[in-house]
Amino acid sequence: MSKFIIEGGHRLSGSIEPQGAKNEALQIISATLLTDQPVRISNIPEIMDVKNLIDLLKGMGVKVVRNGKGDFTFCADDVNTDYISSQDFVDRCSSLRGSVLVVGPLLTRFGKAYFAKPGGDKIGRRKIDTHIAGLMALGASVEYDRLKRAYLLTAPVDGLSGAYMLLDEASVTGTANIIMAASLAKGDTTIYNAACEPYVQQLCRMLTGMGLKIDGLGSNLVTIHGRENLGGTVHRILPDMIEVGSFIGMAALNQSEITIKNVSYDNLGIIPDSFKRLGINLERRGDDIFVPAQDCYEIESALDGSILNIADAPWPGLTPDLLSVMLVVATQCRGSVLIHQKMFESRLFFVDHLIDMGAQIMLCDPHRAVVIGLDHKLPLRANKMLSPDIRAGIAMLLAAMSAKGTSEIGNINQIDRGYESIDTRLNALGAHIIRDRN
Numbered sequence: 305m306s307k308f309i310i311e312g313g314h315r316l317s318g319s320i321e322p323q324g325a326k327n328e329a330l331q332i333i334s335a336t337l338l339t340d341q342p343v344r345i346s347n348i349p350e351i352m353d354v355k356n357l358i359d360l361l362k363g364m365g366v367k368v369v370r371n372g373k374g375d376f377t378f379c380a381d382d383v384n385t386d387y388i389s390s391q392d393f394v395d396r397c398s399s400l401r402g403s404v405l406v407v408g409p410l411l412t413r414f415g416k417a418y419f420a421k422p423g424g425d426k427i428g429r430r431k432i433d434t435h436i437a438g439l440m441a442l443g444a445s446v447e448y449d450r451l452k453r454a455y456l457l458t459a460p461v462d463g464l465s466g467a468y469m470l471l472d473e474a475s476v477t478g479t480a481n482i483i484m485a486a487s488l489a490k491g492d493t494t495i496y497n498a499a500c501e502p503y504v505q506q507l508c509r510m511l512t513g514m515g516l517k518i519d520g521l522g523s524n525l526v527t528i529h530g531r532e533n534l535g536g537t538v539h540r541i542l543p544d545m546i547e548v549g550s551f552i553g554m555a556a557l558n559q560s561e562i563t564i565k566n567v568s569y570d571n572l573g574i575i576p577d578s579f580k581r582l583g584i585n586l587e588r589r590g591d592d593i594f595v596p597a598q599d600c601y602e603i604e605s606a607l608d609g610s611i612l613n614i615a616d617a618p619w620p621g622l623t624p625d626l627l628s629v630m631l632v633v634a635t636q637c638r639g640s641v642l643i644h645q646k647m648f649e650s651r652l653f654f655v656d657h658l659i660d661m662g663a664q665i666m667l668c669d670p671h672r673a674v675v676i677g678l679d680h681k682l683p684l685r686a687n688k689m690l691s692p693d694i695r696a697g698i699a700m701l702l703a704a705m706s707a708k709g710t711s712e713i714g715n716i717n718q719i720d721r722g723y724e725s726i727d728t729r730l731n732a733l734g735a736h737i738i739r740d741r742n
Contacts, residue, residue, distance in 0.1 A: 307714040308727060311736035312686060312707035315597075316560035318733045322547035322567060323349040323724045324374060328503035329541055330402035331480045332510055333357055336366070336378035337409035338487055339514060341536030344377045348541060352721040357402045364388055385414055394420045394452045404435065404477055408485035411444060411457050412464050419455040434471055434478035441469040442482070442489055466491030466530055474499045474524065474618040480507055487516050489530040498526045501619035502571040506542055513537035543568045547723065548593065549575050549626040550698050553633040554730075555595035556584045557706040559680060562733060564593040573620045581612060582630065582637050603639030603677060611674070615644035624648065628699035631655065635663040635684065636706060637677035644672050654696035657689045661707055686711040694722035701726070705735055 324347035333354070336343040348354060350373070358376070362368050365384040369377045387393055388410055397403035398420040410417035419432065436446055436455065442464040444457045466489050471478065479499040484507075486493035498504070500522055508518045508526070514534040519527040548567045555562045556579075569576075569591055576586055576593070583601035587594045603612055616624035624647045631643045635658060645651050649670040659665055661684040664676035686709030691697030697719035704711035713719075716739075719726060727737040 305714055306716050306739060306741045307712050308701065308704075308716050308719075309738040309740055310701065310704040310711045310713065312705055312709060312711060313683070314558070314705070314734050314736055316555065316558050316562055316730075316733040316735060319563040319565050320551055320729060320733060321565040322543040322551070323351070324541040325349070325503055325544040326351060326353060326546075326722055327476070328506050329354050330357060330405055331477075331503060331507045332539060332541060333361065333378065334402070334405035334409055335484055335507060335510060337361070337364075337380045337383070337406060338413060338484060338511075339534040339536060340379070340381035341534075342377050342379045343514075343536050344371070344375070344538045346375045346540045348374045348376055349544065349724050350374060351724045352717065353400070353402055356400050360396055360400065360403060360406070363393065363396065383414065388414070389416070389418065391452055394418050394454045398454070404432065405480060405484075407435065407457065408439065408481035408483075411439060411459055412485040412488040415459045415463070417457050418449070418452060419457055421454070434473055434475040435481050438469055438471065438478060438482035438495070439485055441467045442485055442493065443467075462490075464489035466493040466528070468494045469496070471495060471497040473497070476501060476504060479504055483507065483511070483518075483526065483528055486528040486530055487511055487534060488532070491530055493528045493530065495526045495528075496524065498524050499618060500524050500526075501623075502542060502545070502573075506539075510537060510539045513539065542571055545572055545575060546623065546625045546695070548572060549579065550629050550702070552576075552579045552584060552586060552593065552595055553629040554702050554705065556582070556598070556601050556633050557636055557702050559597050559599070561597040562595050563589075564595070566591055567593055569593070574622055575626065578614065578622050578626070578630065579633075581614065582633055582641070583639075584633075600679060601633075601637040603634065603637045603641050605639070612639070612641045613644060614641055616646055624651070625695050627651070628654065628695040629702065631665075631673060631675055632658065632699045632703045634675040634677055635665070635703070636680050638679040640674060640676050642672060642674050646671060651693070651696065654692055654700065657687055657700060658684070658703060661685045661687045661703060683708045685709060688712045688714075690715045691718040694718055698723060698726070701737075705730070705737075
C-alpha cells in the first residue's frame with residue numbers, strides 16, 4: 305500500500321494553481337453519452353476517479369482521444385448496448401462513485417440503465433432515492449435485479465416524458481442525473497429544489513451549447529425543454545473550489561505566504577468569507593487569492609459573543625467537502641469553533657488521529673465537533689494515519705505538514721482520487737512529502 309511520509313514544520317512560499325473541478329468533470333464526462341457527436345472538454349483533472357470514469361466510457365464503446373494534458377474529445381456514436389447490461393459493467397459501476405451519473409444519460413438515450421450501489425468514500429450512507437424518484441417521475445420503471453445486485457431502470461417504449469417534480473433534497477448528483485435524463489425526454493421538465501451549485505450550472509451551460517434550452521440557470525427552479533437529439537460542443541471545466549479552500553487552509557496551518565492562481569473567484573461563493581471567519585486575512589487580486597503569513601489567526605465570535613458555529617449547507621451555503629480542512633485549520637487558530645457536518649454521519653471520525661497529534665477537539669456526536677485552537681503555541685505531533693476518504697485524507701496531509709516530526713499517511717489512493725500529483729505540487733512550495741510505493 306502506498307503511503308506519504310511527511311516531514312512537518314516547513315514554511316511554504318510561492319504560487320499554486322488549482323486543478324479542474326473533480327465534481328464538475330464527473331458530470332460533464334457523463335453528459336457526453338447524450339450525443340453521437342464529438343464533445344471536447346478541457347481542464348479535466350487526471351485523477352483516479354476521473355480516469356476510472358473515462359475507462360468505464362471506453363468500455364461502453366465511447367471513442368476517447370487525449371488531445372493533451374486535461375484535454376479530451378469524447379464521441380459516443382457506437383455505444384455497446386449489450387455491454388451496459390452486462391454483469392461486468394454493473395460491477396465496475398459499483399466500485400466507482402461517479403458512475404451514478406451515467407444512469408440518466410443511458411436511460412434517456414438507450415431506454416434502460418442499471419443503477420448499481422455506488423462505491424467511493426467511507427463517509428456514511430449516501431442515498432440514491434432522489435435519483436430514482438426523479439427518473440420515475442419522467443416515466444421510468446424500476447425493478448431490483450437480485451442476480452446483478454442493482455436496480456434496472458427502463459424507459460417506456462416511446463421514451464421518457466417531461467414532468468414537474470419537487471425533489472426531497474437538493475442533491476447535486478441527483479439534480480444532474482435528472483437534468484441529463486430530461487434533456488432527451490418529450491416535453492418540458494421542471495425541477496423544484498434543484499441543486500444550483502456552479503458545477504450544476506456548468507453542466508447546464510454545456511447542454512445549452514449542445515442545443516438544449518434550459519430556464520432558471522443558477523436557481524433552485526429549473527426547467528428543461530427536452531429535445532429529440534443533442535449535438536457536439538466544446539467545454540472548459542472550472543477550477544476546483546475544494547482545492548482552492550484546501551490551499552487557503554494549508555497556508556494558515558503553516559503560517560505561510562502563498563498565492564493561489566486562477567481560482568474563478570466569482571464561483572467560490574461563501575468559501576473565502578468562511579476562512580476569513582477563522583482569522584485568515586486573504587486578499588483577492590484579480591482572479592488570484594493572496595494569503596499572507598500571519599503570527600495569529602483569531603477565530604471570530606458570533607454577534608452575541610457565543611462560540612462560532614460553522615456548518616455545511618446546500619449551495620450557496622458552505623460545501624461539506626471543506627469542513628474537514630476547516631476543522632484542521634481551527635486546531636492552530638486562537639479561539640474555539642463548533643464544526644457541524646450535517647450531511648454525512650461518519651466524516652468527522654478522522655478527528656481521533658488529530659487528537660493523537662495533540663489537537664484539542666471534543667467530538668460531540670457523529671456530526672459535531674468542538675475545536676479549541678492552540679494558536680500555533682503547541683504544534684501538532686507527528687502521527688501514523690490511514691486516510692478513510694478524500695477530504696479527510698487531504699486534511700490529514702495538511703495537519704502532518706504543520707506537525708513537529710515525521711508523519712506517515714497510508715491508503716493514499718483515497719487522496720489521489722481527488723487531488724492530482726498533490727505531493728509534487730506541494731513540494732514545489734517547500735513541503736517535504738515523499739511518496740513511498742512499497
